[in-house]
Amino acid sequence: MPYTPHTEYDRTAMLSELNLSSTDELFREIPENLRVQKGSLSLPNALSEYEIEKHLFRLSRLNRSSFDLISFLGAGMYDRYIPSTVSAMISRGEFLTAYTPYQPEASQGSLQTIYEFQTMIAELFGTDLANASMYDGATSMAEAAIVAHGINGRNTIAVSDLIHPHHRQVLNTYCWAIGLKTEVVPSVNGVCKLPEVGDQFACIVVGHPNFLGNLEDLSAVREWCNASGSQMIVSTDPIACALLKPPGEFGADFVVGEGQCLGVAMGLGGPAVGLFGCKQEHIRRIPGRIVGKTKEVHGDQEGYVMTLRTREQDIRREKATSNICTNEALMALANTVYLCAVGKNGIKQVAEASLRNSRYLQSKLEAIGMKKVDSSRYFCEFAVDLGKNAAPIVDRMLERGFLAGLALGEYYPARENQLLVATTEKRNKEEIDQYVSELAAEVGR
Amino acid sequence: MNQEFAGIKKRVPSPKLVFEKSSPGRVGCNLPSITTPEVDLNQELGETRSELHLPELSELEVVRHFTNLSHINYGIETGFYPLGSCTMKYNPKINERVAGLSGFTQLHPMQPVSTYPGAIEVMVQVQEFLAELTGFDAISLQPVAGAHGEMTCLMLMKAYHAAKGQGSRRIILVPDSAHGTNPASAARCGYEVKAVPTDANGNSDVAALKGILDGLGSEIAGLMLTNPSTLGLFETQIEEICQLIHNIGGLVFCDGANMNAMVGTTRPGDHGFDCMHLNLHKTFSTPHGGGGPGCGAIGVKQELVPFLPSPIVCRNSNGMAQLDFERPESIGRVSPYFGQFLMEVRALAYLLSYGKEHIHLISECAVLNANYVQEKLKKVLPPAFDRPCTHECVLTAEKYKKEFGVRALDISKRLIDYGFHPPTNYFPLIVPEAMMIEPTETECKETLDKFCEALILICEEASVQPDLLHQAPTSQIVGRLDETLAVKQLNVRWKPST
Numbered sequence: 001m002p003y004t005p006h007t008e009y010d011r012t013a014m015l016s017e018l019n020l021s022s023t024d025e026l027f028r029e030i031p032e033n034l035r036v037q038k039g040s041l042s043l044p045n046a047l048s049e050y051e052i053e054k055h056l057f058r059l060s061r062l063n064r065s066s067f068d069l070i071s072f073l074g075a076g077m078y079d080r081y082i083p084s085t086v087s088a089m090i091s092r093g094e095f096l097t098a099y100t101p102y103q104p105e106a107s108q109g110s111l112q113t114i115y116e117f118q119t120m121i122a123e124l125f126g127t128d129l130a131n132a133s134m135y136d137g138a139t140s141m142a143e144a145a146i147v148a149h150g151i152n153g154r155n156t157i158a159v160s161d162l163i164h165p166h167h168r169q170v171l172n173t174y175c176w177a178i179g180l181k182t183e184v185v186p187s188v189n190g191v192c193k194l195p196e197v198g199d200q201f202a203c204i205v206v207g208h209p210n211f212l213g214n215l216e217d218l219s220a221v222r223e224w225c226n227a228s229g230s231q232m233i234v235s236t237d238p239i240a241c242a243l244l245k246p247p248g249e250f251g252a253d254f255v256v257g258e259g260q261c262l263g264v265a266m267g268l269g270g271p272a273v274g275l276f277g278c279k280q281e282h283i284r285r286i287p288g289r290i291v292g293k294t295k296e297v298h299g300d301q302e303g304y305v306m307t308l309r310t311r312e313q314d315i316r317r318e319k320a321t322s323n324i325c326t327n328e329a330l331m332a333l334a335n336t337v338y339l340c341a342v343g344k345n346g347i348k349q350v351a352e353a354s355l356r357n358s359r360y361l362q363s364k365l366e367a368i369g370m371k372k373v374d375s376s377r378y379f380c381e382f383a384v385d386l387g388k389n390a391a392p393i394v395d396r397m398l399e400r401g402f403l404a405g406l407a408l409g410e411y412y413p414a415r416e417n418q419l420l421v422a423t424t425e426k427r428n429k430e431e432i433d434q435y436v437s438e439l440a441a442e443v444g445r
Numbered sequence: 446m447n448q449e450f451a452g453i454k455k456r457v458p459s460p461k462l463v464f465e466k467s468s469p470g471r472v473g474c475n476l477p478s479i480t481t482p483e484v485d486l487n488q489e490l491g492e493t494r495s496e497l498h499l500p501e502l503s504e505l506e507v508v509r510h511f512t513n514l515s516h517i518n519y520g521i522e523t524g525f526y527p528l529g530s531c532t533m534k535y536n537p538k539i540n541e542r543v544a545g546l547s548g549f550t551q552l553h554p555m556q557p558v559s560t561y562p563g564a565i566e567v568m569v570q571v572q573e574f575l576a577e578l579t580g581f582d583a584i585s586l587q588p589v590a591g592a593h594g595e596m597t598c599l600m601l602m603k604a605y606h607a608a609k610g611q612g613s614r615r616i617i618l619v620p621d622s623a624h625g626t627n628p629a630s631a632a633r634c635g636y637e638v639k640a641v642p643t644d645a646n647g648n649s650d651v652a653a654l655k656g657i658l659d660g661l662g663s664e665i666a667g668l669m670l671t672n673p674s675t676l677g678l679f680e681t682q683i684e685e686i687c688q689l690i691h692n693i694g695g696l697v698f699c700d701g702a703n704m705n706a707m708v709g710t711t712r713p714g715d716h717g718f719d720c721m722h723l724n725l726h727k728t729f730s731t732p733h734g735g736g737g738p739g740c741g742a743i744g745v746k747q748e749l750v751p752f753l754p755s756p757i758v759c760r761n762s763n764g765m766a767q768l769d770f771e772r773p774e775s776i777g778r779v780s781p782y783f784g785q786f787l788m789e790v791r792a793l794a795y796l797l798s799y800g801k802e803h804i805h806l807i808s809e810c811a812v813l814n815a816n817y818v819q820e821k822l823k824k825v826l827p828p829a830f831d832r833p834c835t836h837e838c839v840l841t842a843e844k845y846k847k848e849f850g851v852r853a854l855d856i857s858k859r860l861i862d863y864g865f866h867p868p869t870n871y872f873p874l875i876v877p878e879a880m881m882i883e884p885t886e887t888e889c890k891e892t893l894d895k896f897c898e899a900l901i902l903i904c905e906e907a908s909v910q911p912d913l914l915h916q917a918p919t920s921q922i923v924g925r926l927d928e929t930l931a932v933k934q935l936n937v938r939w940k941p942s943t
Contacts, residue, residue, distance in 0.1 A: 055797065
């Protein structure tokens, strides 16, 4: 085995140092009845590197990816262009194979990139600060809700029904386990209809853009939170934040989101990366790692360390702000490289291209009588009414070479005829024209 | 210092932040051009943002920035990384190649299920492999990190007790040597935590456990136990412990952080555990990435299967891999999709490279290496317990603290000057001046010898020149950093000068 270097000679020498004659004796403390006979497990046979590559290549070819299909599917994960610099930088062994930077002197590379990450996410979100990342957009949101409960002691989490349905399911699981209630806030015209002001709500969670791509009235949400004494949590899309007035500037206490769109492969959903920003006043309550700038003890050189460590599980144990330990550092690094590579102007271009493509798509669809369902403002994704059940259309559009979008009926039964379509900067006019004509043929327009 | 180890101080200026390298108008990526008509952004979006302070660099500047930062970062590929409890083994390159195949990377998690049978097959193959290795009836790959897997297992326990009308069980037992994530995960599930002490041999104190169970049995939901323990010792009475917990109606969770000691040699499912988590990023060689992504599969016995996160990935009666969403008793989703899919691909490549024939080599060589290091160091750094260790050894530097005012951390920092990453310090909490060394199976004898030699030299230095250790490291771009100052003068982001 190439990964286990001991030769017979090494093994014998090491065993003799231990006064043992066989490796079996190393396990003498394990009761005999609990030991496995070598080679007796019912497992596949070992493969050579070439055979492994062939096996996995063949499995990969059974899938139809966004290289095979033209994608208009978004719904929280986006088919965006990943610059070649991103994969090159995150593949560097010094980053890829490092542990969490517990030894700062030997980890300044990771630590500085995290400080840069925190800066860029806080900037995009318009928040005072951001942490060093969470698992994904869903758990980031659930963690924010739990922090909100810790701030005001209230037990009900109000969550818009236009938060990603899977994210709401994760929130429900987290809340059930820790003993909190969730209350779903209904929507009208594709945006959240704020509930009556009430002192039972720890927080309200809204999407901006929401699951249907629409933009919420965040000023109204802020006013509602002021009146209710609740925390304001906004789940956002960092690409949209390149153009929009960011949620933090509307006074959101917590801004969370999925960072996959910033240079991370969709990868069937993982690894993704959770973004988490908040107001300064909450910093001692938040989950996850935070990197701060400091100086040498015996010198003037500046450097970076993980800070406010007493929030974390390895120190505070059951009183920690969260149980999170390993986060998504490598994906956060991918976000950092992405944001440096596209830069200030590139991210605006990506956002504007996505928006313009969606407006063009909307106009082409309207020309064949397929209307955007809600009249609310939106970023680059919207629900369109096909006039018939959307789910079978999605399946049939595969044969025409398209991932047509998400049929909404599964999640919102009243929207059975609606298709959620998204355009990223990867789509172009020609593809959109082709998509609309194929969709028209499929639906019979 | 021995010349062979002499490190050269990295005399590079403190690297600038990327924001300080920015020049208005530079672009670092050749993006797709926009082909659709212009629109009025303000009209479309309502309020737009006024400023956006992101860097503007050329592509080469971006590449140099991160390449130079990588040079002041230590990874497994830089050198020996004996960080106890973290299993810093080699991350094979073939794993990266297959995980980069576009048929895996370019899959949207909400595209029709019919379009990714190959991905589902990957997940099922990983599950089948892990189930057989651990002795559990079913595996879920949905948890995305170790702590997430622990928490998911506790959620399963909670659902299990609730289904039996025993939702009032409010206590989770956790040994005093446990990882901090154990009590923190229990708190996340609304449980109270009660500690189980360790006995004089480094095992869980069974007599004390019995005492706790006698008094509180009906209120106890379960026990979280790391096996081998965080002391690097196999719990020799594991079957009895599990039986005791089962007798009072509780369940036993195995913290799988130390699975590397058991791969192919012994199976937690056979020990009596009801569920466990695995760290694919430790035991099964997916890279740590500087703090993630983790990948935290869980294994469960039949009684917990109904509660597993939905959907589950399984084979149908024809052997076809499929997704099952019909899970009425499921706790729901713990993450939005299928867990860390691309990490699962890496783990499968790794498992297949060992296969049935060689899989036991993992624990065999890991345990051999740890015992070898423990033996070679025992004169200068005695083990906390004089027993054969498993995949890691826990040593104590108490003597140096008492005699020379040198702490475990000082010894560790000095190791950096000798070119090695330090071991884990001050954990487990019950060992004074703990140094927890986990060599892993991928290190050769020469590396271990050199590491031991360095530690022996450092222990000598501790007695004659303790200040060398107090001031270490001196070979890196920065010396020891002021963590108190970092908390006092919080600076967690760069801000543009106004």
